[in-house]
Amino acid sequence: MTFKERLVDVREAKWFSNLTTGVIIFYASVLGFKTIGEVESHYAMMLTALDYMVTVYFLVEIMIKLYAQEKTMDFFKSGWNVFDFVIVVITIIPLDNTAIAPIARIFRIFRVLRLLTSRPELKKIIDMLIGAIPSIVDIVILMFIVFYMYAIVGNFLFEDAASGLWKDFLISMLTLFRILTFEDWTDVMYEGMEIHPWSWIYFVSFVVIAAFVFFNLFVAVIIGEMEKINNKDMVDEMHEEHDKIDLILEEMRAMRAEIKELKKTTT
Incomplete structure (x- = not known):
């Protein structure tokens, strides 16, 4: 060597x-x-x-x-x-x-x-995350639209709340992010219900849409990218195996040709 x-x-x-x-x-x-x-x-x-x-x-x-x-x-x-x-x-x-x-x-x-x-395994995970970026961006844009709409509605409904969590649009966005992370979100909901008893519909619907639906969308995108990478690896392995088989077949053909040549020279 x-x-x-x-x-x-x-x-x-x-x-x-x-x-x-x-x-x-x-x-x-x-x-x-x-x-x-x-x-x-x-x-x-x-x-x-x-x-x-x-x-x-x-x-x-x-x-x-x-x-x-x-x-x-x-x-x-x-x-x-x-x-x-x-x-x-x-x-x-x-x-x-x-x-x-x-x-x-x-x-x-x-x-x-x-x-x-x-670590090749870490490379694969990073490649997976990079491949998922376009889909994640689309989900984030859709998520921002939902946040925007709920922030406007929240500011309109709960602007007079004593905590000041809904006093303007930007604060409302931060409050919604707090609800998304489940950080004492029930306290925010009960305060809103003191102003409008039926406002639990607002909070529960936001939690279902933002926390459950969007979270599962992120998971689905990442799993989909992982399956793409695994399928690509399988296809590459199959191509390598086919190349090895083709090489073996070529060697066998060459050996047969040599054997025929030897038979001709001996007869």
């Missing part, structure tokens, strides 16, 4: 992915300890050394992935690879002793986001 082939094996190996995941989790722990003043003052040198070690590991990892590509520029065809590369490059720029040192420290936090790219 050539050196490049060995690097390809390392890049594709499960242990390499698990090692990267472990390093990222370890680095997240280091960042957490740095927020504890007493720990940082006593172990400042050790935490700094660990920070440098993690930086070197990320740099080596990205170099392995770059060199393992058949063509270097192919590495940047993947959005996830570009994401990794940008994070690594930003975090190795020496900005600690500059005027933007606080920003540099914030950039280091983004290293933890590399956990998303080190």
Whole structure:
């Protein structure tokens, strides 16, 4: 095996992915300890050394992935690879002793986001969420229309409420969001019923529409995107299996042709 082939094996190996995941989790722990003043003052040198070690590991990892590509520029065809590369490059720029040192420290936090790219399962979840964005946007727009209508009606009905939860349109929107999260929404309803006894219809209908219907719509969209990804993976696997079968059949045809040639030469 050539050196490049060995690097390809390392890049594709499960242990390499698990090692990267472990390093990222370890680095997240280091960042957490740095927020504890007493720990940082006593172990400042050790935490700094660990920070440098993690930086070197990320740099080596990205170099392995770059060199393992058949063509270097192919590495940047993947959005996830570009994401990794940008994070690594930003975090190795020496900005600690500059005027933007606080920003540099914030950039280091983004290293933890590399956990998303080190686990294929997490990549699949993120891809699923990205694929669901168009449908989610449509649901949010529809949800805003419902909020808008109920806020106007709520302001008209309960503007004089003592709590002031409906005194204007914007406050009414916040109140409806509170009801959506079920944060003491019954208290809001009982206050409204003191003004209009039949107003429970308003609150119950909003809870049914906004909390139950829209929540299930979000779940349905996400499940639908997950099924699309799983179906795509199944189709890709089937294509790979068909390619393997075609390759085996071609090899068998070649062997038959060779056997026929051998029979002709022996007779």
